Amino acid sequence: MIPLSVPHIFGNEAKYVQECIETGWVSSAGAYVTRFEEAIAEYTGAKYAVACMNGTAGLHLSLRLLDVERDDLIICPNITFIATLNSVTYACARPLLVDVDPKTWQMDMDLLEAKLASDTYQEGEHIYLKSTKQRIAAIMPVHVLGNIGDLDKLMSISAKYNLPIIEDSTESLGSFYKGKHTGTFGKLGVFSFNGNKILTTGGGGMIVTDDEELAKRGKHLSTQAKVSANEYIHDEVGYNYRLVNVLAAIGVAQMENFEIVLKRKHEIDAFYKSELQGVGDIQFQDVLEDVKPNFWLCTIKTDKMRGLLKHLNDSKIISRPFWMPMNQLEMFKGDPYFSTTDNSAAIYESCLSIPSSSNLTDEQLKTVVKAIKQVY
Ligand SMILES: Cc1ncc(COP(=O)(O)O)c(C=O)c1O
Structure with a gap:
């Protein structure tokens, strides 16, 4: 049998996991989680990284960080893995689907630009879809198969319509546009380390951003929004989304190779x-x-x-x-x-x-x- 895309484990993975088990640091409180965040931030050139249990959780958390509201529209490519749209649905928003370019198979930016000009209207700071009157809250491009579309055009659309970008970079660790790593163009970028990805922790994800406040709030929300280390006081509805040390240990070893x-x-x-x-x-x-x-x-x-x-x-x-x-x-x-x-x-x-x-x-x-x- 010749597999499609399986993990390639040949470094310090077992050694670091063994260390987690022997020291008892298996949960999300362990030091490998921070080390893995630092390694991904350094490699991608992002200022901050927030480790999550998987890429889907990272995308959901990113939508929450941008204060997406019920029935908002999130622009997504029509060709993507279901998790992109699932995260939109978890955030109580809906997708605004965009067809893809026939050659690169990435979201068609020319089509998006033309349709935004003809099918939307502006009210205050926001734009709305004429046909449904829903607010368009963000763009979630996907770097399908690790390839990348016309990001210059995407950035100019984002600026023109005041639409923040969350890059679904789950498939694109190691992909660069004009020398800059994917995930670092938008307000937030999200990577996946599931079993079939180029780097795997078995299951895992990472949000990257240059915005300190978003990074801080992301980590806070991913740990049940707990305000104090020693007491059970929470200031908003959070999630149990933080990556655990055993998996982060695998990630640190994978990054080395x-x-x-x-x-x-x-x-x-x-x-x-x-x-x-x-x-x-x-x-x-x-x-x-x-x-x-x-x-x-x-x-x-x-x-x-x-x-x-x-x-x-x-x-x-x-x-x-x-x-x-x-x-x-x-x-x-x-x-x-x-x-x-x-x-x-x-x-x-x-x-x-x-x-x-x-x-x-x-x-x-x-x-x-x-x-x-x-x-x-
Ligand atoms: C395009 C895309 N988006 C989102 C995800 C979700 O990542 P995860 O499986 O880590 O939740 C994946 C990978 O599975 C993906 O390929």
Whole structure:
């Protein structure tokens, strides 16, 4: 069996976890949590980092930090993993879906710009959707598969309409735009360290921000909003969202080897491109000139997607179709969707992710390529 995207554990993970167990520091009070926050802040260039139990919790907390209100709209791409929209729903808000660019598969910023100009109106400091009169409270772009869209345009939209950005950077640790790390463009950025991510703690997440107040309040809210260390007094409704020490210990060890993993991801992407570009109708995601992606999960586009998917999975080469577009899911069918040609549907029908774990051997990669070529 050749897996899709599995953890690559080859450093001090066991040693640091063992230390947590031996010292009894297994809960969120342990020192590895702070060390992991410092490591992510340093790597991404963010001033502050707040560790969370997972990326979904980080996104939910970020929406709460921006004081999103009931029935507010949050702009999200139509192609993303469900957790983006789940976090919006937990915050009692609704998604305003935006179709994706057919080449980069990221939120279409030109479409967003045009639709905001034609379909919204301004009242005071805020903008509202004409059709439903709902306030638009924030933009939550997703760096899908670790790739990045036109962030210059996104930043100018954000400034023009006074819309704060929460970057769903869950897939993009190691991805840079004009030399600046993802997650550091918006007011808040959120990473995930679940089992299939480029860096894993089994389950885990991290909010990054340059805003000291947001970081302080984020940590406060993630620890049940407890005001005093020794007494049970709380000043608002908080969450039990802080990452625990055992998992943070794994994160600290994973960060020590992150450059090795990232390099291997780049090699895997380059190998697949050199072998598969030009085979049948296979296409890869376009990467904009200013973007240096992490190549977390290699995904190809082909009209033979369904047949290829079956052939690979039958050959025990684990592959997966893309996420069903959010506007097609029952829970979000009624939400507004900015689109002219529904590129999302076409991408969903033709994309599949192929084995991309950083611990795959060259032999395994050749086996994957050979199996793919059999279909063409
Ligand atoms: C785009 C996207 N958003 C959010 C999440 C949620 O992260 P987590 O699984 O850590 O809750 C993930 C990863 O699973 C993701 O891929």
